[in-house]
Amino acid sequence: MLRLVKFLVVLALLAAVAAFAGYRYWQSRLEAPIAVEEETLYEVPRGAGYNRVIADLAARGAIEDEWAFRLLTRIEPEAIPQLRTGEYMLEPGMSGRELIELLGSDRVVTYPLTIPEGWTFRQMRARLDAAAKLENRTADLSDEEIMALLEREGRHPEGWFFPDTYRYHKGMSDVDILRQALARMEQVLDEVWEARSDNLPIETPYEALIMASLIERETGAPEERREIAGVFKRRLERGMRLQTDPTVIYGMGERYEGRITRADLQESTPYNTYTIDGMPPTPIAMPGRASLEAAVDPLPGETLYFVSRGDGTHHFSRTLREHNNAVNRYIRNR
Template identity: 70%
Template sequence: MRTALKVLLTLVVIAAIGGYGAYHYWQTRLQAPITLDEPMLYEVPPGAGFNRVVDDLEAQGVLADAWAFKLLTRVEPDRVPSLKVGEYSLEPGMSGMQVLDKLASAEVVTYSVTIPEGWTFQQMRAALAEAEKLAHASAEMSDDEIMTALGHEGEHPEGRFFPDTYTYHKGVEDLEILRQANQSMEALLEEVWADRAEDLPIDTPYEALIMASLIERETGAPEERRQIAGVFKRRLERGMRLQTDPTVIYGMGDRFEGNITRADLREATPYNTYVIDGLPPTPIALPGRAALEAAVDPQEGDTLYFVAKGDGTHHFSRTLREHNNAVNRYIRRR
């Protein structure tokens, strides 16, 4: 009887030791480093279950022991992470469990597209069309169809999107970027319009957006934006035409090849401010915050003219005679 009891106890101890050893080995396989020598992108596709992803990771040589992870679903289901669709960056040295925990996180790989200040809406569309991993839902849509999809049926798209860097993950639609940019511009325009100067010759936030686009296209020098705005303000107040070259270029569209001729200045397009009175009918570019702030807070002064000096800045003049002299100095000399 005692002998049988000893044998039974011995078997129990052996089984316990064996079970502990098996459990310990299983845990070491879960925590073992993955077999990567360099970073790689891995995508969890829609509808993929845990076991399918584990099998795929083993097939791609990332995990060496898929069985160890599948066993989790039976032995410790509470430890099984809930995987999320998306792209993830896997790094050498990660353990298998760290990989699966990452695939259950929100740490998806992100991409970005930058829309510079002063670009046109067509340039923005071209940039979105070339952005990697972005779903190009608007590729076959007209500008009007895009504005309708964004809830702005009948509105002209130019100027209504804030130029910025936008981040996204694989599969996000370009319409979502456009929606974000549109909402950002609307919020910013409302903000700056609320802080506008009292004596502006413009009456609506949209006119401020148009003015800001002219300022944006005229100068990239931060210290000049309010000066440019001041010149435009005084010209509007005196009934003078704005006579700004970027409106000529915008009105020419694809015909512009880098130079403006006298005939171009005389061409009657809806945007040519050498021909039309007041502001053009729509913005001519996507203005940034600084241009918007300048449009609603012009610098006081008495200058009515400006001409590019060729170094990115302008010469400002009070009289036409002074302006013509500046043109001779900076333009005709070139």
């Protein structure tokens, strides 16, 4: 009897040693580097579960010990994260456990999408349509339908999307970018309007957005924005028409082919500030923060006119005679 007890004890010890050795070997396979020799892009498909992803990685040769990963669901199910849809970069040398952690993290591969200051909503839509790996949900929608989708029904879209560089990952849609840009513009506009100067000829944040779009389209020189805003302010206060070419171009729409004629300046459109009083009914572009700040803090002075020098800057004048001389110098002689 004693001999049988000793045998059973030895057998139990051997089983425990074998189990421990097996456990340590299993752990070592999970801690071992995965089988990729260079950075490898891997996509977790929408709705894919853990076992499906492990089988796919094994089929692609990215992992060698599929059994070790599957055993994890039985021994350490709490170690398996909720996998997230998207693309991930598998790195040489990363362990199996690091791989599992990565696929459940927010460290997805992202791509930049830049919307430049001064672009129109039409240009923004074209860039969204052309963005690689960005799901397009708005291609067949009108501008009005897009604004309704963004819960801004009845609002004209021009100017309401903040120009910036946004990052997206596969699985996101153009609607996600539009929501971000819209929320950012609304936030910045609120901040800028709260810090506005006194005695402005504009009375609402939306009018500030319109004014900022005119400033944005008139100059790319940072030092000129407040002075252009000052010219517009004084012209509005004196009942003078703004007479800014970008509004004419916007009113022409797709007919614009790179130059404005005298007939274009005289054409009556809702946006032609040579023929209408005050500002156009909507913004004409997407202004950046600097133009928004200039719109609500114009530079004091006496200038009422400006003309392009042809190098991205402008000559500012106080009188019509001085302005006409500048036009002869910078436009007609050119």
